[in-house]
Amino acid sequence: MIRTTLVAALLGTTIALAACNQAPENPAATKSAATIVAIAHPWSRETAEGQNAGGAFMTIANTGTAADRLTGGSSPVAGRVEIHTVTMENDVMRMRQLEDGLEVPAGGEVTLKPGSFHVMLMDLKQPLKAGDKVPLTLTFKGAGPIETELEVRPAGAIAPSMGHGGAEKPHG
């Protein structure tokens, strides 16, 4: 599944090359290495009435020789875009912003999914409706800005706790 969607992403427009990547861990060693980042299967979920933020999920693959880092992004539907993780605190799941972004290792991939790493669309300017296509630009430290498009899926299909009807079946 990941393999086929990755191929689709590689053939599409969500690919970027950067000549001057710098991984924060060891800038000197990676200065001349390239990062090649591809976004596969980007999606979001329908927002409930009054919900002013929504998560965005995808798999980010880095086929380059240097680590890269997702540091932020922008979307026309959101006031701002943050990178979040989910942690357990006293048996309660809490979202926390990753101030330094999310590393995508060289030759590896990171999956953003509900209950784990995600991109957070903050201060939504409009509700996200199932079936919508939402433009999202992600910013990588090495690869730079990469444009992608989120497919909005029904809320109930992904997150039962969201209390939405969710009669529609998810695809994919």
Ligand SMILES: [Cu+2]
């Ligand atoms: Cu979040």
